[in-house]
Amino acid sequence: MIRIAWRSLTAHKLRTILTTLAILLGVAMICGTYVLSDQIDRGFKNIFTDAYKGIDVAVTRKAKFSGEMTGATAGLPESTIAQVRGVNGVAEAYGFVTGTGAVAVNGKVVSTGGSPTLFFSYAPSDISNTTYVQGGPPTAPGEVSIIQKLATDQKLHLGSVIDVIAPGGSDKARVVGVFTFGAESSLGGSLIVDTTLADAQRWFDMPGSVSEIDVKAVPGVPPDTLAPRVRAALPAYADVKTGAQAAIDQTKQLSDAIGSFLRPMLLSFGGIAVLVGAFIIFNAFSMTVAQRRRELALLRALGASRRQVLLTITCEALAMGVLASLLGILAGLAIAAGILRLFAAAQIDIPHSGLVLAPRTVIVALAVGILVTLLSAVIPSLRATRVPPMAALQEGAVLPPSRLARFTPYLAVVLALLGALGIVAGMYGPGSASSRLGVIAFGAVFVFVAVAMVSRYVIKPLAGLLGWPLQKLAPVSGRLARDNSMRNPARTAATASALMIGLGVVVFVAVFAQGLKSSFIDSFDRSVRADFVVQGQSYLPLPSDTASRLQGVAGVQTAAGVEAQQAQIAKKTTAVYGVDPYTFPRIWKFDWVKGGSDALLGKLGTNGAIVEEQTAASLGTGIGKTIDVVTVDGKQAKLKVIGLYRETSMMNGVIVSDAGYTALFAKPQLFTVYVKGDPGVGMAQTEASLKAALVAVPTADLQTAQQYKDGIVKQVNQILNLLYGLLAMSVIISLFGIVNTLVLAVFERTREIGLTRAIGMSRRQVRATVRYESVITSIIGAIMGIVVGIVFAWVVTTRFAGQGITFSIPGGQLVAFLIVGVIVGVIAAILPARRAARIDILEAIHYE
Amino acid sequence: MSEMTENTRQPGAAAAATTCEEGTTIGLDDAVVQARGVTKLYGQGDACVHALAGVDIDLRRGAYTAVMGPSGSGKSTLMHILAGLDRPSAGNVWIDGLEITGLKERALTQLRRDKIGFIFQTFNLLATLTAAENIVLPLTIAGRKGDAAWVEELVATVGLGDRLGHKPAELSGGQQQRVAVARALASRPAVLFADEPTGNLDSHTGEEVLQLLRHSSDKLGQTIVMVTHDAHAATYADRIVFLKDGVIAHDCGRLGRDEIYDVIKSLEDAG
């Protein structure tokens, strides 16, 4: 039986290769994702393991929660260092301030490709991992030492002056030393700058505090023993860990920040590719079974049991799955290396180690590849067992329709309902975001399968409709193509469905992004009255005095800053914005709820808050009520809600006065300054003045309102293009499916093609017939994909209406996707069409 | 074997020329198909088969010729070569004055469109097209409209009536072959080639197809070459060419069924 399976695989080489490729690519994407994220994890791990080498215990301030905008904690009072030194078993303890900023050379910010520029205050200690190669550590204010990479790249040497840009302001600093850092090779684009403690405290708004205290134990005292002792000696807000644990935790925190986005995203696109691959396998095996009907019947007639027939087909699937998975793992390694290469080309420099092929990666890849192949082949295999021995003798006997065929529409409805239920449950139900996303994904898969199951009923009308213009274009080829695509609606449907999935997700993403873009622009146009927007590059906060600095610039009517941090309100991580009650309403048009007015801002004081309507609803609060706020440092405060406004896109959270913000948070985090120009002064002139004023703040990006909007749209488009790139894989896989189907169709129609050639059809016409059939199939797939994608997007945008995302259809792009469908069809047809055209007339008409 | 073929050919052809009035193999002035020294070899070395071992033949315009011979005698091979579906190993073929041996693929396609009609034993029709659509298929393929009167005449000739809108699967074997005849006539080919057109039909429906072919010859002046091993079918032809071992063993005018059996018998005896 195994030999028969092998024969069958080699007999249809092209189909075997294409089908194997279809599953291989999905496996490769999944494997590549794991390899890549493991490399990044390992990269961070190397950095932090090195950073904590020789450190037995590390003390930081406990973070109450973590979020994207939580910012650094207030740190520990300097006096804590002495407390730590007093603990029995501590040989040495030193505190330092650390933070993220930027460095500018000759007024230009040094690019790090998305990695941070880290500042550390230098503490004289023998447990540091920096090794000086030139000069020494900074000792006086205004002195810094820099990592060798920075010195080399920017041609800096001892005595060079650089700009240090930090949340607390920007300053000139002189290079007094150059050092190397342990795991430099895996640092990615990260830069390290050492400063004095006083400077660091000033630059990172931590007067009298340190970010961390590192401890070395007396020889013979193990870290696990020392850590509890230190903990006992310090206040509750101190977070005491062994150095090893700190390295692990920091690695986890950073790689989670990247991994929580990168890994699920790449995995889900891998998953889509696998799903498309599953359709191809299902179709390929259905065709194999149909084609080998007589052979299978003969086996049965010769006494093979149903089980044995099942076994041959299953063996075939197994062989294919194993081969595809193994090759997929290799391809995955290549994909990971390729993505890093791409990142490098795009100047994204993420820390990473060399190739990592974890056992988990191999196991997952093998399991996915083999299981999906086997599962997809189950139904065709079962059908194979239903070939009656009699079929060996009958000419042209057809496979008995599956016992389940009758129930297909009902089954599809049940699946669709289950899928819809999953999607709704995922969107509105309880549970963590990732588990809900999982439920939504499963729901979507169910819906896709259901649509695929019923799609055979739309093949005839759609093919008829699409064939009509083709027939006008090419009377014979168009007509035959149209007829041929309707001949086996189930097969055409399954083939088109594979394309539907890939394009469906593409359309979903496109529609969703369109909603995102248009709602952002609407919101900006509605609310923002500013002419210019100033933000920090790479999401760095601006120096806190930027707004007041710009207010004095000639031609500026109003400059208003927005500070932002996350806090926990009613256990929900919520954005808190700090604004100047006087200037902010001049650049911001509030959409007040129920009688609110700009006058409310003046009444904010230090403990008043105005809350976005949707946020208020989700926090369960309202006008006159009090909300409990917990900051990342664990500071608690009560704020009184005095007004509600609507603005879900840009200021979705809680607004407090700048005084209230300062009272609440240890550090300013000025993200945006809106500037309104004096109408009496020309915009260009004001812009030039602003530019001049911002020379001292190299990280500041000055944009006109239009540039700012364009920039956001561009960012969304960039992400969109990345997603399209990832989804292209699924579309390519579905292309293989079309090739498979067409090759079989051409083979089945050998005789017919021979006849038409004999009565005068040219090779070109034969090729066109195959090509049109292919295009009809692919457009059907594209249309189904577009419909399903739009419906998905509509459902999901209704869920996010609260976040201001509107439902908006990008018409031009949909046309582009249809064209993609046509192109896929044309490409898929190349090889089968060539085969069809090469058919020898004589052989064809003698062909049994 | 091939030596024996050489020996038997000359006397056989000579005998035919003397016994039959119409049986002039070559040298006609209004020949629409001409073949000279056509041979066809299959395989190589020891396994080499002479499917055709030197055939010279002219077909008069408007003539209805039957090609007979035992199975494996080279009838189909000859027909394929005359029709430009196959290339001879040696020799030349002209259709309507145009030498077709050595024509490029494109020119051969054009030739099939303009000059040649085919009827095969089975599978003559495209399953997805109706009978009417099948009839005009050669015109559609060639991108010609075809004059309506002619198409009407064809349709009338086939005599399918209301079944014209049906798909081939809904037609009987005889009806299908009649549609095939009409289809082959549609482009008014210089020659109509038919390979065992009644081979798959019972005698009654076969009769209808044969009459239709005869009618095309008489009323439309259609040149027809029909390969058959059925003596009854051959009685409809104006001329009968007997093949044996890849050569023309006998070539004569119209014969009755019994006379055909006599020729077959004499050829068998000669072998």
Ligand SMILES: Nc1ncnc2c1ncn2[C@@H]1O[C@H](COP(=O)(O)OP(=O)(O)O)[C@@H](O)[C@H]1O
């Ligand atoms: N494609 C082929 N390959 C090898 N031999 C062939 C091929 N086609 C025909 N022949 C041989 O050529 C001879 C003539 O065949 P054919 O013309 O089909 O005879 P007929 O039609 O009279 O039965 C036979 O011996 C046959 O076996």
Ligand SMILES: [Mg+2]
């Ligand atoms: Mg034959």
